[in-house]
Amino acid sequence: MTTVITVPPSLDDHSFEQVLEQVAPLPADAKILVDCRHTRWSSPYGLTALLTLAQTRAERPALAVPEHDDTASYWSRVAFFNHAEALYDLHGTYPKRREASESNALLDITPITKSEDVHKIVGHVQERATAIIKNELKLESKAIMGFAMTLSEVCQNIIEHAGQGGWVAVQSYRWTKRLGRRVVVIAVCDAGLGFRKSLEMTPGHLPTARWDDAAALEEAVIRGVSRFRDRGRGQGLAGARNYVGRWKGKLSVRSGTARISIVPTWDEDVPLEEGLPDFPGAQVQVIIPEALDGGGSER
Amino acid sequence: MMNHIDLNSVLRQTLACDLYSNLVTRPTGRAVRTQIELMLSESDERALTVIDFSQVSMIDFSCADEVVAKLLIRYSSDDPPCDAYFLFRGVTEDHRDAIETVLERHGLALALEQGDGVEVVGVLSDDERKAWDASYRLGRANADDVAVEIHANRDDARAALEQLCRRRLLMRVDDGDYIAVGITRG
Numbered sequence A: 001m002t003t004v005i006t007v008p009p010s011l012d013d014h015s016f017e018q019v020l021e022q023v024a025p026l027p028a029d030a031k032i033l034v035d036c037r038h039t040r041w042s043s044p045y046g047l048t049a050l051l052t053l054a055q056t057r058a059e060r061p062a063l064a065v066p067e068h069d070d071t072a073s074y075w076s077r078v079a080f081f082n083h084a085e086a087l088y089d090l091h092g093t094y095p096k097r098r099e100a101s102e103s104n105a106l107l108d109i110t111p112i113t114k115s116e117d118v119h120k121i122v123g124h125v126q127e128r129a130t131a132i133i134k135n136e137l138k139l140e141s142k143a144i145m146g147f148a149m150t151l152s153e154v155c156q157n158i159i160e161h162a163g164q165g166g167w168v169a170v171q172s173y174r175w176t177k178r179l180g181r182r183v184v185v186i187a188v189c190d191a192g193l194g195f196r197k198s199l200e201m202t203p204g205h206l207p208t209a210r211w212d213d214a215a216a217l218e219e220a221v222i223r224g225v226s227r228f229r230d231r232g233r234g235q236g237l238a239g240a241r242n243y244v245g246r247w248k249g250k251l252s253v254r255s256g257t258a259r260i261s262i263v264p265t266w267d268e269d270v271p272l273e274e275g276l277p278d279f280p281g282a283q284v285q286v287i288i289p290e291a292l293d294g295g296g297s298e299r
Numbered sequence B: 001m002m003n004h005i006d007l008n009s010v011l012r013q014t015l016a017c018d019l020y021s022n023l024v025t026r027p028t029g030r031a032v033r034t035q036i037e038l039m040l041s042e043s044d045e046r047a048l049t050v051i052d053f054s055q056v057s058m059i060d061f062s063c064a065d066e067v068v069a070k071l072l073i074r075y076s077s078d079d080p081p082c083d084a085y086f087l088f089r090g091v092t093e094d095h096r097d098a099i100e101t102v103l104e105r106h107g108l109a110l111a112l113e114q115g116d117g118v119e120v121v122g123v124l125s126d127d128e129r130k131a132w133d134a135s136y137r138l139g140r141a142n143a144d145d146v147a148v149e150i151h152a153n154r155d156d157a158r159a160a161l162e163q164l165c166r167r168r169l170l171m172r173v174d175d176g177d178y179i180a181v182g183i184t185r186g
Helices: A016-023 A044-055 A069-077 A080-087 A115-136 A142-162 A194-200 A213-222 A235-246 B007-015 B026-040 B061-075 B093-106 B126-138 B143-150 B154-166
Strands: A002-006 A031-035 A062-064 A089-091 A107-112 A166-175 A181-190 A250-256 A258-262 A279-289 B002-006 B047-052 B084-089 B109-114 B117-122 B170-172 B178-180
Touching (some): A044 A080, A044 A166, A044 A181, A107 A142, A115 A142, A115 A166, A142 A166, A142 B061, A213 A235, A213 A250, A235 A258, A235 A279, A235 B061, B002 B026, B026 B061, B061 B084, B061 B093, B126 B143, B126 B154, B143 B154
Parallel strands (some): A002 A031, A031 A062, A062 A089, B047 B084
Antiparallel strands (some): A181 A279, A250 A279
16 A cells, blocks of 8 residues: 655745654654645755655655656756656656756756765866855855855765755745845755764763754764764764854754754844654754845854 | 975875875874885984975865874874974965864874964974074074073073973084074975
8 A cells, every 4th residue: 555645835844844744653654655646835944954854764655746847947947857756656757857957047957976976066066056146145254265164064964864864955035934035045965874873973972861863963962972982073963053043044953853043134034943754864954034234243 | 315205195105196296094004104114214323304294285184184294293203213304385274274283182282384384283282482583583593592582591492492302393403503494495
């Protein structure tokens, strides 16, 4: 029997939880059909998380592609179907991506499996991000290098900790519904170890009375703790946290059953959410918004 | 003896690729540092090595930790592989965030060449900073000179100068004199 998983019309980090609520109760080998037919929009997080979802399934899942031509066309341009073909049985028609074509994404959906991938990703994004961060987000030039550093660190997190590959996408768009301003969004998702299991590999690790996914996220994201004893470790996410704080952005990290967020004043999200449907690995989203005040940072 | 290490050249050798000029990822940083250490191991003499960032577009935290912090930690340890001193050149605002973050994390400091001189960035005690600034101003000085310059007693000045030597920010020369790293530059 195949269970149909309904994907909401607008797919982002929050609405993806609706997908996980349907999937989490099912055994890993249950046959599922991820029904995107009525999906009209997806954030980079939504698309990378859909690919990650397939990687968590023991039985190859199916995916019904969006019926709306513009949506299917966009998903094709950002290489979603290219990667989904290897992970899902795809149902429905979608345009083939032309190799030479370039989407308007800063970075189409790209796999991360090794350190060299990070060089390519950062090199690809750097030039295009410069124009967008200065001209569209109206941020100071200092923000450009920090963006590339943040992208590099969140991608490396997969290589260092996930134990398997993951996905990254970077997109700039006007976020009319939530913010009314332009944003640049980095989404990095993997179905690997996750933060709790990674930290449990620390030599001599002794779990505290309250040791769970939320506690592990607090350790890693807020306190910069890493499973490596090396004192220099754990600076990547701390750097990303500082970067989003400086440019009034948002950082969210989901792992297992919890999500931790550095929440800016323009957003109403909660800093820590627990008891979410279990989802392996780690899913990171960085949002940097257009400046309202001429590009000044909070420092 | 003075060495000059262009980090972008080392990066290209390390990656075997001309496409990227970014110092990113921990494995890349480790490989670049290994290459630097190999170059330093070719001589037993005391050497000032200029680490040149001029052609490096960016460096991330992980790479800065491997290239900068671990290099300084190793050569300022009680048992360094050789008598090496470092002067960092071509470091722009784009690099400083990552470099200063890792220096802070490890309690390190380094000598940074600026257009009009050399400054020490990172973690220094007040006494160390005063002693270094005085040594740099004086050019070549002994503990007495520095003590007078910073209005400290001789023993305190000497202790600060010795600590700066251990941290590879000052060189001890004959006759009990000290020279700040970067006073004579290549």
